Amino acid sequence: DDSGVHGAAVIRAAAEIDLASGLDASTQRAEQKSLYEAADRRLTRAADFFLAHAQPARAAGATNYRGVRAVHLGANDLAARHFARALELARTGGDRAEQSKALMNLAWTHRSQGQVSQAAKEYESLLPLMDAQRQPYYYGVMLNNYGFCLIALGDFDRALELHTQALELFTRLGQKGERAMQLTALGTLYFRVGDAHRALETLRTAIQEQENNSDTRALVSTLRIAGNAASSIGQHDLALEFLPRSAGLVAHPG
Numbered sequence: 001d002d003s004g005v006h007g008a009a010v011i012r013a014a015a016e017i018d019l020a021s022g023l024d025a026s027t028q029r030a031e032q033k034s035l036y037e038a039a040d041r042r043l044t045r046a047a048d049f050f051l052a053h054a055q056p057a058r059a060a061g062a063t064n065y066r067g068v069r070a071v072h073l074g075a076n077d078l079a080a081r082h083f084a085r086a087l088e089l090a091r092t093g094g095d096r097a098e099q100s101k102a103l104m105n106l107a108w109t110h111r112s113q114g115q116v117s118q119a120a121k122e123y124e125s126l127l128p129l130m131d132a133q134r135q136p137y138y139y140g141v142m143l144n145n146y147g148f149c150l151i152a153l154g155d156f157d158r159a160l161e162l163h164t165q166a167l168e169l170f171t172r173l174g175q176k177g178e179r180a181m182q183l184t185a186l187g188t189l190y191f192r193v194g195d196a197h198r199a200l201e202t203l204r205t206a207i208q209e210q211e212n213n214s215d216t217r218a219l220v221s222t223l224r225i226a227g228n229a230a231s232s233i234g235q236h237d238l239a240l241e242f243l244p245r246s247a248g249l250v251a252h253p254g
Contacts, residue, residue, distance in 0.1 A: 003053065006046040010062050013039035013046075017065065021072045040069055057093030060086045064102050071109065080109045100129045104142060111149060120149040132169070140169040140178065147185060156193050163189065177218075180209040184222045191229045200229040200238075207242075220249045 020035035043062045050059035067082030083106035090098035107122035123146035132139040147162035167182035183206035190199035203226035210219040227242035 002049065003055070003058075006049045006062075007058065009042040010046050010058075010065065013042040013062075014065050014068075016042075017069050017072065036069055036073065040066060043069075051089075055093070056089040057095035057098050060089035060093060060095065060098040060102060063089060064098065064105065067102075067105055067109075071105075076109050076113055080106060080113070083109060096129050100126060103129065104138070108145065111145065116149050116152045120146065120153060123149060136169050136173055137175065140166045140173070140175075143169070144178070144182065144185070151185075151189065151192075156189055160186070160189050160193075176209060176213050177215060180206050180213060180215065181218065183209065184218065184225070187222070187229070188225050191225060191232075196229045196233045200226060200233070200235070203229060216249055220246050223249070 016035045016039040020032045020039070023032040023035075025032055043066045047059045047062040047066070050056070050062065063082055064086040067079045067086060070076070070079035070082055083102050086102035087099060087106060090102055103122055103126045107119045107126065110116075110122065111119035123142060126142055127146075130139050130142060143162045143166040147159045147166065150156075150159040150162065163182050163185045167179060167186065170178040170182060183202055187199045187203035187206055190196070190202060203222055206222050207219065207226060210222060223242045223246035227239045227246065230236070230242060231239035
């Protein structure tokens with residue numbers, strides 16, 4: 001069963017990519033490089049086989065993993081080309097699940113490259129492909145990423161809708177870190193649209209949750225925004241509590 005052999009090879013390659021990404025490049029470079037190269041060879045052969053045997057959706061899966069490998073190597077341009085090709089193949093095969101994977105990865109890559117407008121269009125296309133009931137966590141991640149793109153583009157009203165929906169999802173799922181992230185996003189948005197009191201209230205909730213989660217990296221940003229919000233409404237004592245604390249965490253992380 002050649003099709004089964006190549007299907008297994010894709011699964012093995014995915015595991016090799018995952019393993020390689022966890023290695024320390026400074027001390028395990030040769031092993032890491034070998035794993036990445038072996039994975040890409042398997043995926044290339046699998047994609048070629050599936051295309052030759054009229055299985056474009058399965059070829060899309062293999063091509064998508066080639067993009068994931070490229071992301072781990074920091075080759076975002078190459079990754080974007082693989083994800084775009086995977087999306088094309090998934091559409092040809094009429095496979096919604098593979099379309100979702102490729103489009104999610106393509107949008108994330110474009111966002112990381114600074115192509116925010118393009119990423120926003122891709123997240124918009126992704127919305128009808130994903131099922132919030134069957135994939136609630138990934139749907140929430142997509143809403144979060146789309147929302148941040150819209151913030152960058154100045155579409156604050158739509159961003160508020162998306163982050164509010166994401167907050168509800170992560171709260172229901174018990175995802176504390178993701179919930180705190182949405183509170184910070186919403187607090188930032190309230191501040192940007194001029195509702196500093198609501199922003200401060202929301203950000204203080206986010207601060208408390210980030211402290212409970214020991215999420216120092218996120219806490220630094222939230223404290224800084226909360227300090228600015230407090231200062232804007234004359235609560236200078238509170239601002240002087242938040243801002244130096246944020247600076248202290250940067251100087252002494254953890």
